Amino acid sequence: MFLTRVEAAKTPVHRLHPFVKMGVGFGFTAYALVMIDPRSLALLLSFFLLTLIVARISWSIKQWASAIVFLGVLTGLNFWASSDPSHAAAYSLRLAVFITGIPVLAATTAPQEMSRALSRLPLPPGLVVAVVLVWRFFPMMAAEVREMRQAALLRGRQGRSRQNAFFRGFVVPMAFCMVEYSDRVALTLELRGFSPRAARSCYNPPTIGLNDGLYIGLAAITAAMAALLQWGAGP
């Protein structure tokens, strides 16, 4: 798995309202697009990294090293093309802001939390559950792929070409899995009483709390400081 998921007690970041995380994530990503000062971008990046640390989402040393090497190479290429160190650093930092912003929402928000947040909006129930199903599809497929890989490891090559082994051991089962998934979802959703036309209630709906206010406040201060670094105190 790319990131370590926290199962035990949820961190303050996990408890934030999904829309707050989404708003700050999208907001900072858009903000990073207009920023050109590396210091401002570094500040936005620090905010996301701090959020991930509080959320106890960690990268392994190997992942850190890969990210640093990748961004280093990108900076080097940019510098080679533009001969402007500030420009090169800004591009790499902007990309780093985009990359670190994604798990702030994705790795700290369960599909059900997102669907509960969406259910407070005047959206059709079918759309809300569709979000859950799409969100659930990827981890489920990841588990299937893990089993396929284990089966393939135990089978070895058995005298077949690598392409044949890949086709028979991965492509075909994957296609079956996807078709079966859609079939069984259609069946089991109805067996569990779901109807796209019927109104649903919501267990433990998320509410905006003090935590969210604090997070928005910190994000606003960070954004203001970034603006200050970019454009200075006045015109």
Place this chain on the structure above:
Amino acid sequence: MIAVHDLTVRYPGQACHALSNMALEAQPGERVLLAGATGCGKSTLGLALCGAIPEIVPARRTGAIRICNRSIDGRPVRDMARDVGFLMQNVANQIFSDRVDEEVAFGLENFGTPAQAMEDRIQQALELVDGCHLRGRLIDTLSAGERQRVALAALLAVDPQVLVLDEPLAFLDSNAAGRLLWTLERLSRSQKTVLVFEHRRDMLRPAVDREVSMAAGYAIQAPPPALVFSPIVRGTSGDPALVFDSVDFAWPGRAQNLLRGISFAVRRGESVVLLGDNGSGKTTILALAMGLLRPKNGRIQNCGLAARKNPPGRLAEKAALLFQNPDHQLHLPRVGDEVRLASAKPEPARQALSSMGLADLADRHPRSLSMGQKRRLTLAAALCRQPELMLLDEPSVGQDDRSLASILEQLGNYIQAGGALLTATHDRRVADALSHRCLVIKHGQLHEAGKPHCSLE
């Protein structure tokens, strides 16, 4: 509560009826056990009772079904779900949420239950299945048995009048199975009708009011006597085929070890059974043995090869592991190809298929088989390869008495020929028949139980 008359179901493109003139009645509070050979139409009956046939699953249905004194004709499946809760054979199919509480709440949300009433109903449902300790857990971290309990709790939370349970004991440990039997009794007292499809009749018989046997789509009232499985004979004891020496294991990111100081050996000509509660680490031991997982400490020797130093493919040349879910171990377009690839000559392949009752299915695609048939096919293919060591994970799931007898007979021959066998199971019949020795995992440590204690787990 349930009244089925002249029920006939035929799937498109199939020559035979899946159910033929089936008749069945069950009263409020009655617990009925439906047993029958694999493929006799039990799951089809379940799908018909909850209205999924023909509404969602395409098939031609004739005859009458009445649930709670109402005909199911014209009732949407969603509406039927209020009256009939259907626990499927593979519970992974009916789980939608990430966490246990949310999964139990999913059905309640669908029926618009007020949020303030949900908490109590979630708690009560989890208490019924002895699953309160699972609250807040991620579903992905649960064992198969724990998932089954959560899926059952999710059905119970909706409070349907009829419950149809398709092989509910399949992955349950002895404690959870005992709890399920107690749950059935409680449901019966509250006038719920429970229909259980299960091959392990011996376990369920004390907890049901009536037993009905099905054969090829018909309900036969007098069930045949259960087969008694004789213990397999020990082969000539030889060198250890599998050695675990002080093995510790922890999942990445977890501080606590799942397994601590595990040491045991399985010799050639010997069959060892691995017992333990759901989530105790039985499957993990099998994966460690094949090098699919790395131990934190300790040494594992598989057929003379160090598991840490050799890739799983190399270990698999000498040993075979049969997964709990056989789907991904079958990868060829025909059933016959799976065994032919494993066997050097065609005759042993034909015999292997025949001995597992699969000879007539040789030209079918493996994916079209039932779960029990797939499991027998993976076993036939593994036996054809004549491995020195076989590791089996819940081999009896989905097997009727006759199929299980075939499996045990083949495994007996394998042991007699000098093979070594390690089987992880919750099934007492398998444990009693296969165990020359029993090992029990409790709180991460392994205890030698000896043969007489196998059933007690």
